Amino acid sequence: MIYLDYQATTPLAPEARDAMLQWLDGPGGSGFGNPHSPHRMGRQAAAAVELARDRVAALFPAGGKVIFTSGATEAINLAIRGSGSGGSVSYSAIEHAAVIDTAEDAGKAHVLNVAKNGQCNTKQDLPADTRLVCLMQVNNEIGTIQPTVEWHRKAKESNALYLCDAVQAYGKMEVTGADMIAVSAHKLHGPKGIGALWVRSGLDIDEVQTGGGQENGLRSGTLSPALCAGFGAAAQEAKERMERDAEHVDKLWNRAIQLFDGWQLNGSADARYHGNLNIRRKGLDVNRLMSECRDVMFSAGSACASGSGRTSHVLDAIGLSKKQAKSSIRLGWGRYTTMEELEKAAEQINAAAQAQGVLER
Structure with missing residues (x-):
């Protein structure tokens, strides 16, 4: 099998x-041993x-604290619910469902529009009551890289806090400044079931889950030393080889652009992480394509929305x-992806698309 579903x-x-x-x-x-027990183990x-x-923490901006989740x-x-109430939560139209659904449930919400290139439009204003x-x-x-520095500045000017979902950036590039940053271990070769919220120094947030008061009184529950150790090792490895990984990803991107010539790119070709290729063909039956390319693991959209029957809110x-x-489709x-794997996958996908009669633009 060829795995091309790194997102x-x-x-x-x-x-x-x-x-x-x-x-x-x-x-x-x-x-x-239980890490909250006082004995030697x-x-x-x-x-x-x-x-x-x-x-x-070494992959976050200097200062702040890391809360394991x-x-x-x-x-x-924890960030949205623990950072206050009242006022509006403004989020971009292409946020993950974890942000969208939580913001909508937490109270007043405001959607920030996105340009056709997939970047959040920095010319729009925030509501006067924006708190986050x-x-x-x-x-x-x-895969579009967002203007986070500009939006962090706009949030400060409005006396609002700024939360950055850095799940797809953490360990792959420098994580930009924010008041709070959310990440997940399994997106940088760590284990599933653990992530973290980074909170900048001087910012106090409230707990949203009561219990034993572990994790600085913000997140109750017994931590798994194994998951934490795996996350830490993955973060250390990502930090040490970030430049090498980026060079490898760039080489694969440059080859993929050649291999999928004739497909239409979704989102910016420039402001983009090169490990993500979201492309389309007019008239393509994606379900049939995936069935005929069953040895290639790729996605028809966000994995978190798979099976919902809804079209992607991001592409919309x-x-x-x-x-x-x-x-x-998203590749x-x-x-750990090899050039040979990418080329074999492209050969299968292009052949299956051609069989549908949709290989040309």
């Missing part, structure tokens, strides 16, 4: 797997958690018709 999840790095194993010991081992587990926290969705909920602005750094469906926001959205690659 949905990434393969677990060997370094992350190795870091996790010692904290999964069964009877007779010493790595299964608990203190050892707690030390592993704090080491992981430092490694995760079950993933980016929980981190986003939410804009992701890299879009998960079309950049002006695509329902037919155009339904004829779009994603990264650290």
